[in-house]
Amino acid sequence: MSQNPSPASSGETNPRNVVTADGIPAAASAEGTTAPGTTAPGTAAPEAAVRPSRRTGVDQRKRTLLRLNASMVIGAVLVILIFALALVSFLWTPYDPSAVDPVARLQSSSLEHPFGTDMFGRDTLTWVMYGARITLMVGIVAVGIALLIGTPIGVIAALFAQYPWGAWIGAVIMRANDILLAFPALLLAIIFAAVYQPGTGPAMVAVGIAAIPGFARVARSGTMQVLGSEYVRAARASNRRVPAIALFHVLPNIAGMVIVQASVAFAISILAEAGLSFLGLGTQAPVPSWGRMLQESQQFLSTHPGLALWPGLFIALAVLGFNLLGDGLRDRFDPKMEARGNG
């Protein structure tokens, strides 16, 4: 998990604020979307002699029901695969995950054990299927926490920032958010493991809390953008109240960005959980988890490399799936993608 940049701290005139998401491909979507330098805030020198240029083709994006792209399709297939694995494990697995078979220890792939067996003779395929459950549960809970707390925080901070009397509230919220960023998910999870007992629960909550700033940022910048738009001015001139504007104008317009962020945060959660379990600070034995399988495989690296292969492969596939899905969704939703092209 360590390899995921999360957005770093800083203030109003900081180019970082423009980096859309804290996830891996945040700025790295297929065609590239963010260029903080070009929109660097605080740069608006008084431009007295320039009025808005004639725009010819803004927002001419075709919003077909499903505009598919390769990233999205591959990502969706992988994500569905992982979900299917987890769901099927509730109904059926080849073996009982705790069924120990000393005779069939450390086997490689065979018809009976397609993915082989571990040092206790337990079926690796069964464990991979059970592991998918934990992986997805951690992802859902962590992203749920981050989304449900982070998004309102961001929206509220942006709403307050409009008023002279509320600007400081918005600023304080975002500064607190920035300080939270100094605690990467792994660090927070280790702290939780130290204070409470190591386990799936604290790990999920820690990863979720660490992901809050990402959502808050995306929601805030999206809300600021919407609030600054002429259609919100029009709504105000039409006597809509702030809650109505937030509900009917802001939320639908930032939903896309938040969904993208959720997809990316899901990938980060998967990596975080695997890393924690690898350290022995996440999911505890005997619950099957990909990270711990990988950790246990370490002592057999020279003799049975296959043991590391399967959990490693599925961690990578799950992360790849959510990242690709996020990329594909970003191409559809990112407002900057549509403004291009002029005569």
Add this chain to the structure above:
Amino acid sequence: MITYVANRALQFALSLIVASVAVFALMSLLPGNAAQVALGTNATPEAVAALEAQYGLDQPPVLRYFDWMGGMLTGDFGTSYVTGAAITPVIVGSVQVTGILVIASIVLAILIAVPLGTFAALEQRNWIGVTISALSQIGIAVPNFLAAIILVMVFSLTLGWFPSQGWMAPVEGVGGFLVRLVLPVVSLALVQAAILTRYVRSAVLDVMREDYIRTARAKGLTRTKALFVHGLRNAAIPVVTVAGVQLATLLVGAVIIEQIFVIPGIGSELVRAVANRDLVAVQGIVMVLVLLVLVINLIVDVLYPIIDPRIRTAA
């Protein structure tokens, strides 16, 4: 410019104070105080009380906080309740090890990612560009511990080129130090390079679409030359941001790699302290890590106005 830097420095100091309060509160005020945790759940109330008195844990939290902060400001992180040893030397030694590891990794990642990402952007429509993009996307999905395991399997267990674990300080022997450095650094750097490559590619693509690149071409520069003269410095702003964030996450993320390669870095110390239920040590190490993350952010903040004159004058 001076106002800007002063502003950032002030924010840094404020963040540090708030973060220290948060760490302290999390560690000291939550159920199961340090003495209880150190002695385990079976300890008698008398034993716990004795330990509390010994380390001043019966004092009010505010006093203890200032005590702790005051100690840290003079470079004293306190004494472990578990081992009874001073924590400061452990932190100083392990931070150096992790520092070497992390800085070597980010440098290697940048050296790989900047040329590769730029190339991928320039050859965007070629199979080369597409291949680089696809590879980096896959690279991002590989957790660094998986990369480490694969590297150990190939280069240590199979080929025997590098040791599979261990650490040697440079003063003990440069050759031994370097040979042990390779695998951990590469496993950290590969994944970071994959991430950074995508950012570089995306930043370069964005820059290539800018009007000033068109202006530069209209002046008589070729597309590639226009990118090198005008584009890269503009693309540097988002890339510096990401590299700073990566450095910060590497600092903590090195934990797992240090475990795999048995390196006495700060991550290893942190995991050991957690396993020993040594909350004083955990508290100190966490604070050092948070401090380092904030310092990295401050450095990145100061880099912006150096790169971009607009930020220089605006703030």
Add this chain to the structure above:
Amino acid sequence: MAENLLEVRDLTITPAGADGPVLKDVSLSLAPGERVGLIGESGSGKSLTAQSVMGLLPEELRATGTVSLAGFSGNVLEAKERTLARMRSDIVSMVFQEPMSALNPLMRIGDQIAEALRIHGSTDRRAVPGRVLELLTSVHMPDPEGARYAYPHQMSGGQRQRVMLAIALANTPRLLICDEPTTALDVTVQKHMLDLIAERVAAVEAGLLFITHDLAVVAGVCDRVIVMNSGRIVETGSVHDIFTNPQHEYTRGLLASSDLEATDANGKLFTLKTALAYAGPLGEAGSPPEAGTNPDENVDADVEPTTASAGESGRVRTRAVDSPRAREPELTGQSAPLIEVTGVSKLYKARGLTLRRRSEVQALEDIGFRVSAGQRLGIVGESGSGKSTLLNILSGLDRPTTGHVRVGDVRVESASASALRSLRENLQIVFQDPFASLDPRMRVEDIVSEPLIARGMGRDERLSRVEEMLLAVDLDSAAMRRYPHQFSGGQRQRISIARALVTRPQILIADEPVSALDVSVRAQVLNLLTDLVDDYALTLLFVSHDLGVVQHLCSDIIVMKDGHIVESGTTEDIYANPREEYTQRLIAATPSLAGALASAG
């Protein structure tokens, strides 16, 4: 003139993956030293043509045909980037539309100009700084010495465009291409820029290919005009011929709808559809009075389905009949004006949490005016004049720092929330950008009914009101279920107007409602607005940077500059005898067809 400077043959451009070409068989030529205008609306392909000549087409476009330049061997479309790079700036240079983004933000101005000189190596290395200074002086840059060390963000748009011109002419190319170089600039700045381009091009004896959507601009700068429409050249001719005797239907339509001084028999602006009756910019002097005396005759000839057919029979009126009626309340009702603004100032403070400097901006200073019921007031000003701030204060979206604003019986500056709500039911706004003022994720019916929701009106009643209103702006009820992106700019502006009028307000504020629209669409929207103002007996506040539009629409004018009212009075007075120097400059700078043609000779 044995050889043409530029020769384009059968240029066809197709985007990758598109069904058809966006540019079809375009052929044109340009003699050495000739100044040619390339005219067209958005999507006409005029910019693509220019980019082809520079070899700067985006990669995803495929171009066929030939582009040859004197002094360059071979076809530009097929040449290698390296060869093209040598040709650019040396043979042909370009000034782009967007002054804000065309210069590298991280490099000093002097270095950016020097670069153009160094690349081609024609200037001795030691002479470069002197030459840079010379170039900056030649484009009349204030403080050319200091400008060398400035960064682009420290300059205004007009100054940046001067720098662009200096760069473009650094190596004295034989051809200069200007792609809408003044579109993003204020009118007074535009005037200077146009004069400067003409002056510099003449000084270095270069040819000029001037691309614009604005006919009036081109007339002053060019000898010959090429008119483009949806990827094709429709007409070519001398400025005089094109303006006085256009052959193609589209050219005539474009000409007619750009001419805000000419109206048809019904007092309406000409549109593409009614352009047949248009007599040309010079002939217009005779036609309107003639039509005015006998207004009903031409009604049958008025075939204008999109604009007016729905309500046509119901509101056949002429301007001659309208005007007195619109003026009436102003004359009699001066004792109790509908809107009264006295001593309004607005001071903005920049906010910062910590050490940031608090700078203050005086957006408005001591503004005062009155508007009577039924009056049509134009508020004219360039960017930064404070007209948007004034609008926000009038509509209660912002409060003045000092001063009083009364709209109807509401004291806006101290109004309670509920008083402001009742004010807004009475006062509605049409916004500038038809692409930004409609929520992309809402259906048209929800957008238009939004002001009614706040009133607590039931859904069925709302929808029937929306349908009625959409018909009034000449959209059909099928539009209700659709989303904004399915409409063109002009249609979106109609939706925006429908939303503003659905509450039947007394006062309509139009904030630059046509400045983002193509010329031909502009006329239609303005006509619609005129009709609705009459039909609903609205008091109109029309904000614009464009004097021409205001002159057509408004009975009275306020001229604003830097937060002050410079001058106010009736439209006729202001035009006939502007008292203030700024007003005079503004009027002189506003491009008009007749004026441009007259000055062109």
